């Protein structure tokens with residue numbers, strides 16, 4: 001890696017609740033959710049290069065459908081830029097985990113290449129390009145915890161408590177498209193206001209509308225939710241699934257409490273502990289870079 005390489009994080013997200021409130025004519029679903037970031041995720045390194053090249057410690061992710069390459073090509077098409085880049089992805093986030101790994105990688109690619117290629121695109125433009133890649137990409141581009149509506153792109157900044165989360169990774173991948181298409185998915189939850197969303201976080205009334213379906217279809221998810229419910233833990237709220245699954249999470253007041261709970265169930269399931277943060281680690285890294293340049 002050369003000294004001029006740009007290294008940026010691609011953090012995970014959690015959906016602190018997720019309601020499906022309708023369905024558009026094009027099949028996309030209208031949601032209400034609160035996104036918060038985790039201080040844990042993938043890492044991307046960008047270096048100037050003649051061609052566009054992706055390297056990754058998970059070889060099967062190096063293909064033309066990778067959202068990082070799609071983000072790069074979208075930027076080239078939008079700006080006419082003919083520069084290339086060598087991009088290295090260190091994959092840490094579970095795939096098909098509902099913690100937004102691919103979407104976060106795409107957002108970091110948009111932000112990173114905007115810097116590497118000197119494109120000077122503003123945040124609105126990057127978020128609009130991001131939405132073409134996936135409904136979860138805009139929140140990662142903007143980088144603030146948010147109450148999201150629409151398909152997930154209409155964002156109101158919020159500042160939920162920054163708890164420590166124990167995140168369990170059930171031994172299965174859940175396909176987002178299949179879950180959205182499932183005929184037993186409920187799509188008629190009554191819309192709520194942002195203040196009701198914030199007041200209800202970590203209580204019982206705000207839930208994840210995918211959860212009943214996914215836990216029935218995937219016994220591994222059900223097992224993780226039961227493990228957390230029965231662990232006698234000192235959590236600050238109920239266990240819940242993120243996104244369309246499969247990961248489930250539970251909030252704690254301290255890292256020690258979260259780690260102690262993980263230690264008690266570690267032989268049965270994989271997981272990690274990370275802090276919930278209202279500003280994306282990607283944004284902190286970019287701000288640091290900019291303060292070094294100025």
Ligand SMILES: C[C@](O)(CO)[C@H](O)COP(=O)(O)OP(=O)(O)OC[C@H]1O[C@@H](n2ccc(N)nc2=O)[C@H](O)[C@@H]1O
Nearest residue numbers: 027028029103134135136137151152176177180243244
């Ligand atoms: C479940 C969430 O993770 C919650 O944050 C997101 O809504 C999913 O966002 P994502 O993974 O970026 O999803 P996309 O890649 O845009 O879409 C994958 C597929 O899910 C369905 N989809 C997605 C988002 C949405 N609001 N309604 C949908 O019906 C569409 O069939 C789409 O073809």
Ligand SMILES: Nc1ncnc2c1ncn2[C@@H]1O[C@H](COP(=O)(O)OP(=O)(O)OP(=O)(O)O)[C@@H](O)[C@H]1O
Nearest residue numbers: 066067095096097098099100101102103105136243
């Ligand atoms: N950079 C990437 N990292 C991971 N998966 C990617 C990437 N680009 C494309 N994919 C594809 O997307 C699929 C889903 O990956 P991802 O990890 O984003 O799921 P997810 O966590 O369920 O996302 P979300 O929470 O946005 O629904 C993978 O199985 C893979 O085929």
